[in-house]
Amino acid sequence: MKGLNGFTGILWRQTVAILIVVFCMSLTTVQAQCPPNIGFEKGSFENWETLAGKIDRDGKINLSLVSPDPTNHRIFSAATNAKETDQYGEFPVVCPNGSGYSVKLGMEAGGSDAFGLYYTFTVPQTNADYSLIYNYAVVLENPTHQPHEQPLFAVKIFNVTDNKYEDCGSFQFIASGNLPGFKLSNGSRPNVFYKDWAPITLKLLNYAGKTLRLEFTVNDCTLGGHFGYAYIDINENCTTPITGNVLCNNVPKLTLTAPYGFMGYRWFTEDFSKELGKSNTLKVSPAxxxxxxxxxxxxxxxxxxxxxxxxxTVMKSDDPFDFVLKANMEACETPGLDITAPSLTQGSTPGMVFSYFMDDDESIFVSNPKKIVTPGTYYIKAVNTAGCTDTKPFDALVRKNPVIKVKSELAECIPNTINLTLPAITQGSDPGTIFSYWEDEKATKTFANPSVISKSSTVFLKGTNQYGCTNTQAVYVSVTAPPVLVTRDFTACGQLLFSSVNPIAGSDVSATASYWSDAALTQSISSDYLFTQTTDYYIKLKSVAGCAVSKAAKVTINPIPEFTVTPPASVRIPQTINLANTVPSSTNWTYTYWEDSAATKPLLNPQRIIKSGTYYIKSTNVYACSATYPVQVEIQDALILPSNIFSPNGDGINDTWLIPLIEYYPDSQIEIFTRNGQSVYKSKGYAPVWDGRSNDGRVVPVGVYYYVIKQNAKQKPVSGTVTVIY
Incomplete structure (x- = not known):
C-alpha cells in the first residue's frame, strides 16, 4: 500500500457512492504510558493532525495539513449529543460503549473532497504488546460508478520507524451493496445501506520503542456527486486487550472479554492442553x-x-466492587427507556463505568441505550477503576403508546358548536384510552370546555392508556360563517343531464359543492347523472374553512308525448294524402305538420299532400313537451293518356289536342313530329295547347303525327300518335 501522496485507492474499488464509517476505540483501563488525547478525551484535536484535499478522476487522493474545519472535523460530546443519531443509519453519533467523545470526519455533501485524521505515537519500551479496539458503524450508497470512482474509508498503521505500512495493523472497509451485516437505510437518499455499531481489534506485537502513525482517511466519489464521512473515537489499552481478568470482592465468577470484531475465538489453558471456550467472552465460575x-x-x-x-493473567484487587442493578424497569415506547439512568444502578460502587449490550456474550452494543424502544433482555456491564467487571441482565418493559385516531373533518357553521369529547370523534383509537384536551402540545394548559367549541381553535388531544403511556395529536377545529348557497329547481321534458345545468348559480364561488340523491348525503350524484323522473336532490356547499350547509332542490321531469305514426298507403296523381289520418287523435296534445325535422317550415296544407317525400308531425302537450316523428308519403305519377285524334277546324268542338293531368307536371316537355321526323310543335309545360298549328304558325295538314311527352326526369317518356283531321 502506498503512502499519503501516492494513495490511489486501487484496493478499494467497489460500486458504492456514499461511505460512512463510525469508529470508537475503547478499552477499560487507561495506563499512564498511553498516548495523550488519542480518544479526544480533552474534547479537542490536540496531538492530532487534521487533513483535507481532493480525489481526482483516477482515484488518487492528495491531502494537506489544515486547521480543524468545524464542518468536516467535528467533535461530538456524550454530554450534549448523546441522543443525536445519524440520518442514514439512525445509530448514535457518539459511540455507545460509554465513550465521552466521537469525531465526525467529512460531511453529507459531494465535491470530490477527501479528509484525514493522523495520530503519531511511540510504543513504550516497557510494553511489548500494544492493542487498539475500534467500534465502527458504516453507511453506504450504491450507484453505478466505475470501481475506482467510489468513495472509501481507510484505516492504516504506518510504521514510521521502519518506513512501511503494517498489514496486521491496517485494514479496509470495502463498500458494496451486499456486504454482510448491512441493512437498507430509510433515509432521504435512495439505495443507501448501513451497518450498525460493531467492534474490531488491532493488536500490534513487538513494536516497543517504535513510532507508529494511525491514519484515518475518507473521500467522496471521484465524480463529485456522492459523499463519504466517518465518526472516530479511540480509547487505548496499552497492555493486553483482554479485559475482566481482575478479581474483586463480591464477584464469585470471572468473565474474560476478548477483543471485539474477530471471526473466531478459542480459549485455552496456558499450556494449550484444554480448550475452555469458543466465544468472545469466557465465563469461569468459580473464578x-x-x-x-x-x-x-x-x-x-x-x-x-x-x-x-x-x-x-488472573489478578486480585481489594478495591470495592458492588454492582447493584434493578431487575427491570418499565417505560413507554415514546420517549423510550433510558437504561443509562443512574436510578438503575443506584447503590453501586461510585466511579464505575457501564456499557450496554444486546447479548450475554457482549458482542453487540445497544445502539442507543438512552432510548430503548423494544422490550426484551439487555445486558449491562460494570467496570471499576481496578478493572473488575461484572455483567448482569436487565429486563426492559417497553409499553406501546396509545394509537389515537381523530375524525378528519371537524368543522361546523356558526351558530353551531363542536363537541370534541364525543366518542365518534376518536373512533378507531385504542380501546380504553382516556382523553384530555389542551391548548399546547406539552399539555400544560387545559383547553376550556372542549364539549362546546364555538370558535376556530387548535386543540391538542392527549390520550393516556392503562400503563400511563401517552400520545398527543393536534386537531384543528373550524367554526365559521356558513357559505352562501343558492339552489335552483329545474324542469325538463323526458330527462335531464345534470352537467347541462348550473344548480348553484349565485352561490359562494370560493366554496366547493357536492351533490347527493338522499337527505342523509350518503349517495353522491356525478356530473353525468341523468334524471329520468321527478325527484328531490340535495346540494352540500363546503367553505374553505370546512363549514358546510346543505339544501334540497327539485328536478321535475314532464312526460313527452308518445304516439305512433301509421305510414299512409301510396296514391296516384290526382289523389292526395291527409297527414292527419296518419296519427291517432288525442286530447293530451296537439299536432302540427312540418317540412323539416327541426319544425321550422310549416306545411301549408297538410290535409292535401300532393308530392312524395318525408314530412314531420310534431305533438306538443300542456307542459310544452313535444315529440317529432317522420312520415314517409308516396304520390305516384299520373298516367298520361293523350287523345289520339282532334279536329282543329274552328268549330269549337275538339279544336285542341287534350292531354289529361299534364297540369301536374309544369316542367314537362312535349314535342310533336311528322312522319318524317320533322318537329312541328314543342313546348315546356303544355302551354299553349296544340291547336294544329306548327311552331311557326302554319296549319299542319291532315295526317298522323308522333308525340313524345317527358313528364319529369324520373319518368320514362310517353310516346304515341295523334291524328289531325278537319
Whole structure:
C-alpha cells in the first residue's frame, strides 16, 4: 500500500457512492504510558493532525495539513449529543460503549473532497504488546460508478520507524451493496445501506520503542456527486486487550472479554492442553486463583488483521466492587427507556463505568441505550477503576403508546358548536384510552370546555392508556360563517343531464359543492347523472374553512308525448294524402305538420299532400313537451293518356289536342313530329295547347303525327300518335 501522496485507492474499488464509517476505540483501563488525547478525551484535536484535499478522476487522493474545519472535523460530546443519531443509519453519533467523545470526519455533501485524521505515537519500551479496539458503524450508497470512482474509508498503521505500512495493523472497509451485516437505510437518499455499531481489534506485537502513525482517511466519489464521512473515537489499552481478568470482592465468577470484531475465538489453558471456550467472552465460575494464566487464539476476518495468540493473567484487587442493578424497569415506547439512568444502578460502587449490550456474550452494543424502544433482555456491564467487571441482565418493559385516531373533518357553521369529547370523534383509537384536551402540545394548559367549541381553535388531544403511556395529536377545529348557497329547481321534458345545468348559480364561488340523491348525503350524484323522473336532490356547499350547509332542490321531469305514426298507403296523381289520418287523435296534445325535422317550415296544407317525400308531425302537450316523428308519403305519377285524334277546324268542338293531368307536371316537355321526323310543335309545360298549328304558325295538314311527352326526369317518356283531321 502506498503512502499519503501516492494513495490511489486501487484496493478499494467497489460500486458504492456514499461511505460512512463510525469508529470508537475503547478499552477499560487507561495506563499512564498511553498516548495523550488519542480518544479526544480533552474534547479537542490536540496531538492530532487534521487533513483535507481532493480525489481526482483516477482515484488518487492528495491531502494537506489544515486547521480543524468545524464542518468536516467535528467533535461530538456524550454530554450534549448523546441522543443525536445519524440520518442514514439512525445509530448514535457518539459511540455507545460509554465513550465521552466521537469525531465526525467529512460531511453529507459531494465535491470530490477527501479528509484525514493522523495520530503519531511511540510504543513504550516497557510494553511489548500494544492493542487498539475500534467500534465502527458504516453507511453506504450504491450507484453505478466505475470501481475506482467510489468513495472509501481507510484505516492504516504506518510504521514510521521502519518506513512501511503494517498489514496486521491496517485494514479496509470495502463498500458494496451486499456486504454482510448491512441493512437498507430509510433515509432521504435512495439505495443507501448501513451497518450498525460493531467492534474490531488491532493488536500490534513487538513494536516497543517504535513510532507508529494511525491514519484515518475518507473521500467522496471521484465524480463529485456522492459523499463519504466517518465518526472516530479511540480509547487505548496499552497492555493486553483482554479485559475482566481482575478479581474483586463480591464477584464469585470471572468473565474474560476478548477483543471485539474477530471471526473466531478459542480459549485455552496456558499450556494449550484444554480448550475452555469458543466465544468472545469466557465465563469461569468459580473464578480461578490469582496468578492463573490463560491463552486466547484469535482469528481475524479476511483483510482485517492477522492470526494471533493473546495471554492474560488472573489478578486480585481489594478495591470495592458492588454492582447493584434493578431487575427491570418499565417505560413507554415514546420517549423510550433510558437504561443509562443512574436510578438503575443506584447503590453501586461510585466511579464505575457501564456499557450496554444486546447479548450475554457482549458482542453487540445497544445502539442507543438512552432510548430503548423494544422490550426484551439487555445486558449491562460494570467496570471499576481496578478493572473488575461484572455483567448482569436487565429486563426492559417497553409499553406501546396509545394509537389515537381523530375524525378528519371537524368543522361546523356558526351558530353551531363542536363537541370534541364525543366518542365518534376518536373512533378507531385504542380501546380504553382516556382523553384530555389542551391548548399546547406539552399539555400544560387545559383547553376550556372542549364539549362546546364555538370558535376556530387548535386543540391538542392527549390520550393516556392503562400503563400511563401517552400520545398527543393536534386537531384543528373550524367554526365559521356558513357559505352562501343558492339552489335552483329545474324542469325538463323526458330527462335531464345534470352537467347541462348550473344548480348553484349565485352561490359562494370560493366554496366547493357536492351533490347527493338522499337527505342523509350518503349517495353522491356525478356530473353525468341523468334524471329520468321527478325527484328531490340535495346540494352540500363546503367553505374553505370546512363549514358546510346543505339544501334540497327539485328536478321535475314532464312526460313527452308518445304516439305512433301509421305510414299512409301510396296514391296516384290526382289523389292526395291527409297527414292527419296518419296519427291517432288525442286530447293530451296537439299536432302540427312540418317540412323539416327541426319544425321550422310549416306545411301549408297538410290535409292535401300532393308530392312524395318525408314530412314531420310534431305533438306538443300542456307542459310544452313535444315529440317529432317522420312520415314517409308516396304520390305516384299520373298516367298520361293523350287523345289520339282532334279536329282543329274552328268549330269549337275538339279544336285542341287534350292531354289529361299534364297540369301536374309544369316542367314537362312535349314535342310533336311528322312522319318524317320533322318537329312541328314543342313546348315546356303544355302551354299553349296544340291547336294544329306548327311552331311557326302554319296549319299542319291532315295526317298522323308522333308525340313524345317527358313528364319529369324520373319518368320514362310517353310516346304515341295523334291524328289531325278537319
Amino acid at each position: 480461578p486463583a490469582p496468578g492463573t494464566r490463560l491463552a486466547l487464539e484469535i482469528v481475524p476476518y479476511p483483510n482485517q488483521g492477522c492470526l494471533d495468540t493473546l495471554y492474560t
